[in-house]
Amino acid sequence: MASPMADDALLTAEDLHLSFGPTPALSSASLRVHAGEVLALMGPSGSGKSTLLHCLAGILSPDSGRVRFDGHDLSAMSDARRSALRRTEFGFVFQFGQLVPELSCLENVALPLRLAGVGRRQAQRSAAEWLDRLEVADVAGKRPGQASGGQGQRVAVARALVTRPRVIFADEPTGALDSLNGERVMRLFTAAAQQTGAAVVLVTHEARVAAYSDREAVVRDGRVREQEYVR
Amino acid sequence: MCIVIGMSVGFALLGLLESGPRHGYDLKRFYDERFGHGRALHYGQVYSTLARLLKNGLVEVESEPGDGPERKRYAITSAGVTDVAGWLAQPEKPEPYLQSTLYTKVVLALLTGRDAADLLDGQRAEHLRLMRELTRRKSDGDLADQLICDHALFHLEADLRWLELTAARLDQLADQVRP
Numbered sequence: 305m306a307s308p309m310a311d312d313a314l315l316t317a318e319d320l321h322l323s324f325g326p327t328p329a330l331s332s333a334s335l336r337v338h339a340g341e342v343l344a345l346m347g348p349s350g351s352g353k354s355t356l357l358h359c360l361a362g363i364l365s366p367d368s369g370r371v372r373f374d375g376h377d378l379s380a381m382s383d384a385r386r387s388a389l390r391r392t393e394f395g396f397v398f399q400f401g402q403l404v405p406e407l408s409c410l411e412n413v414a415l416p417l418r419l420a421g422v423g424r425r426q427a428q429r430s431a432a433e434w435l436d437r438l439e440v441a442d443v444a445g446k447r448p449g450q451a452s453g454g455q456g457q458r459v460a461v462a463r464a465l466v467t468r469p470r471v472i473f474a475d476e477p478t479g480a481l482d483s484l485n486g487e488r489v490m491r492l493f494t495a496a497a498q499q500t501g502a503a504v505v506l507v508t509h510e511a512r513v514a515a516y517s518d519r520e521a522v523v524r525d526g527r528v529r530e531q532e533y534v535r
Numbered sequence: 536m537c538i539v540i541g542m543s544v545g546f547a548l549l550g551l552l553e554s555g556p557r558h559g560y561d562l563k564r565f566y567d568e569r570f571g572h573g574r575a576l577h578y579g580q581v582y583s584t585l586a587r588l589l590k591n592g593l594v595e596v597e598s599e600p601g602d603g604p605e606r607k608r609y610a611i612t613s614a615g616v617t618d619v620a621g622w623l624a625q626p627e628k629p630e631p632y633l634q635s636t637l638y639t640k641v642v643l644a645l646l647t648g649r650d651a652a653d654l655l656d657g658q659r660a661e662h663l664r665l666m667r668e669l670t671r672r673k674s675d676g677d678l679a680d681q682l683i684c685d686h687a688l689f690h691l692e693a694d695l696r697w698l699e700l701t702a703a704r705l706d707q708l709a710d711q712v713r714p
C-alpha cells in the first residue's frame with residue numbers, strides 16, 4: 305500500500321528478495337518505517353519476519369532490492385560504515401541471550417557507551433538512569449543470570465536505548481515472558497522509546513504485545529501487507 | 536443480536552447466489568450445508584428473505600412453468616454483487632459470537648473468488664485498533680479499569696488467534712467449500 309507521505313520514511317525496504325539456498329524467505333517484501341513510530345511485524349511462523357528485520361538492520365544483505373536508512377542505501381556502504389551505523393543509529397532487543405553473563409546489569413547497559421568512547425563514570429551514570437527508568441535499578445549490581453526473565457529484558461531494553469539510537473529492532477522481546485511481565489516490558493519499552501523519539505520495529509506473534517504499537521504490518525510468504533501510515 | 540444474524544443470513548443467501556442462480560429450496564440446502572451448523576433455516580425465513588432481496592433489486596426471478604415459490608429460480612443482480620462486495624470488505628465490529636459471521640464471509644469470499652486473506656487481514660486490523668484503544672485506556676486507568684480492559688483484551692486476542700488459524704487453513708477450506 306503506497307503511502308502519500310512515502311518520502312518522509314526513515315527506513316525503507318524496497319522489493320527485497322532473499323533465499324536461503326532453495327528456500328525463499330523474502331519475495332518482494334517492501335516496508336516503510338517512520339521516525340518515532342512503533343511498528344509491529346506480525347505473521348505466521350516462517351513467514352520471513354526475522355529475515356526482514358535482519359535486512360532492515362543491515363545484518364543480512366538481500367539478494368536483490370534495497371534498504372535505505374535516512375536516504376542512504378545500506379548495500380552501497382562499506383562493511384565498516386554499515387557496522388558503525390548499527391552501533392550508533394540502531395539498537396537491538398532479542399528474545400534471549402543478548403546480555404554479557406560475566407558483567408553486572410549496570411556494566412551491560414554501560415557497555416555500548418564505553419564502546420562509543422564515553423568515559424567510565426559518565427557511562428555508568430547514564431546506565432543507572434536508564435535502569436531506573438525501566439524500573440530495574442535494584443538489579444544494577446547483579447549479573448544477568450541472577451535477574452528474572454522480565455528484569456533481564458528490561459535491562460536489555462535499557463542497553464538498546466542508552467546510546468539513543470533512531471531505530472530499535474526487537475524480535476519477540478517478550479517471547480519468553482508471561483503476559484503480566486511481557487506487558488510491563490512493553491509499557492516501559494514503548495514509553496522510553498517515545499521519550500527518545502526512537503522508532504521501534506517489533507516482531508511479535510502476540511496480539512496483546514502488538515497492541516502497544518502504532519501500526520502493524522503482516523508478513524506472509526515473504527511479502528508484507530502494510531497498514532497505512534497516518535501521522 | 537437477532538437483527539445482526541438476520542442481516543447476515545440475507546447477505547449469505549445473496550453471496551451464495553453469486554456463485555450461480557438457484558431455486559429457493561436448493562439455496563436453503565446449500566446454506567444449511569455450509570452455515571447451518573446443525574440448525575437449518577426455516578423455509579419461511581428463506582422465502583421472506585428472498586422477497587426482501589427481490590424488493591430491494593438485489594436479486595431477480597427467472598420463472599419456470601408451474602406456480603408456487605418453489606418453481607422460482609433466483610439470480611443475483613449487479614446491485615446484489617455490489618452489496619456482497621461491500622459487506623465482505625467491511626470489517627465486523629469486534630463482539631462476541633463474531634466467528635459465525637466471519638466464517639460465513641470467508642466461505643463466501645472463497646466461493647465467489649475474492650481474496651479471503653485480505654478479508655481476514657482487514658478484520659485483524661479492526662481488532663488491533665480496538666486492542667490499542669483498550670491498551671491505552673488500561674495504561675491511564677486504575678486497577679478496575681485494568682481488569683475490565685484485560686478481560687476484553689483476552690477475548691479479542693482469542694478472536695485474533697482464530698483469524699490467524701483460519702488464514703493458515705484457507706487453502707484447505709477452499710478445497711472443501713468449492714462445489
Ligand SMILES: Nc1ncnc2c1ncn2[C@@H]1O[C@H](COP(=O)(O)OP(=O)(O)OP(=O)(O)O)[C@@H](O)[C@H]1O
Nearest residue numbers: 324327328329347348349350351352353354355356
Ligand atoms: N539461516 C537460515 N538458513 C536457512 N533457512 C533459513 C535461515 N533463516 C531463515 N530461514 C528460512 O527462511 C524462512 C523465513 O524465516 P524467518 O526466520 O524469517 O521466519 P519468521 O517469520 O521469523 O518465523 P518465526 O515466527 O518462527 O520466528 C523460513 O522458511 C526459514 O526456515
Ligand SMILES: [Mg+2]
Nearest residue numbers: 353354355475
Ligand atoms: Mg523469527
